[in-house]
């Protein structure tokens with residue numbers, strides 16, 4: 001198989017792609033076409049498209065909240081889905097599709113991050129949160145608590161209590177080696193394990209702060225976890241979206257000890273924008289995880305959708321060229337935002353090393369509880385400027401704002417203008 005994707009150093013497909021997929025892959029959308037298509041999308045067009053991010057907005061508002069992108073679908077994914085729907089492949093999950101998916105995940109991890117994953121360790125899931133539920137329900141001993149570094153992806157804070165699980169939050173600390181960056185509070189995590197914590201959620205790369213963890217920090221974490229016989233849920237859904245100059249290191253790849261106490265979750269849903277297709281993989285590398293999956297039998301993969309597996313397999317096998325276009329475009333947006341925010345006195349911001357989320361420290365404009373004139377700053381910016389973003393309080397950090405910049409660049413420029421005007425109107429509180 002000699003597709004253009006391979007010629008560009010892309011991943012070889014284990015299951016030989018059909019002629020359609022090879023054709024789609026051989027003609028990736030040219031960079032200019034990709035940019036032009038995306039730049040040309042108006043808010044009205046996006047509102048009419050049906051994705052959740054824009055669907056809840058009113059005319060005049062700009063959607064920068066939930067983690068969806070406005071990019072067009074990758075041609076190899078679209079081709080694979082069309083082919084599979086035309087074949088009527090919408091039944092329960094057949095073993096061949098699960099095997100192709102596991103092979104694609106294993107190959108992607110090996111080629112991209114140097115992590116050799118046994119395809120037998122790859123368990124299809126309905127989504128990453130289903131994998132979290134698997135880890136919580138099966139790895140936590142009775143009464144065991146979840147340890148969660150904060151700020152955090154919002155459902156990590158809100159879902160476990162609904163399952164009857166107590167969450168011990170441990171705030172990130174400023175990183176002395178990266179201005180405006182963060183590091184794990186290892187002493188705080190140690191104390192949380194001592195206080196009954198049994199399963200740590202590690203988001204790597206980190207939503208919302210955009211951090212990519214280095215080997216040293218991960219090794220130090222492994223020591224803490226092992227000291228307490230703890231377990232880790234490593235959420236690596238953002239791993240393909242790392243900007244040049246940074247590298248993702250899968251946590252479970254760092255040592256035998258880390259692999260032994262970890263369930264890793266991966267998916268194509270963020271990087272190729274497929275969250276509605278309900279598919280992720282739990283990579284189960286430890287004894288406890290393997291036993292849990294063994295006990296569950298077929299139910300371990302319950303909820304994973306065949307079309308989602310087809311799309312994820314195409315993404316991991318053939319989505320390289322499209323991912324490069326996306327990352328390049330996002331990098332341009334990241335730089336535009338950094339440039340514009342640098343001119344706004346009082347706004348704390350560090351360019352994320354990964355993800356398309358910007359984490360803005362707006363505490364200089366808000367009260368200690370994160371409000372402005374009695375309204376949470378996120379809601380204030382929506383009312384005042386039509387910017388629909390995530391209020392930091394929902395991530396456990398009042399006075400911050402999580403802003404999704406995966407939108408057409410002209411809309412992002414407009415958003416930056418509106419933010420500047422809205423903040424300009426506010427007295428500084430610090």
Ligand SMILES: Cc1ncc(COP(=O)(O)O)c(C=O)c1O
Pocket residue numbers: 067126127128129130153203207235237267269275279280
């Ligand atoms: C860190 C993180 N984990 C999980 C998810 C949700 O993934 P899924 O839809 O596969 O459950 C998201 C979505 O934004 C996320 O940012």
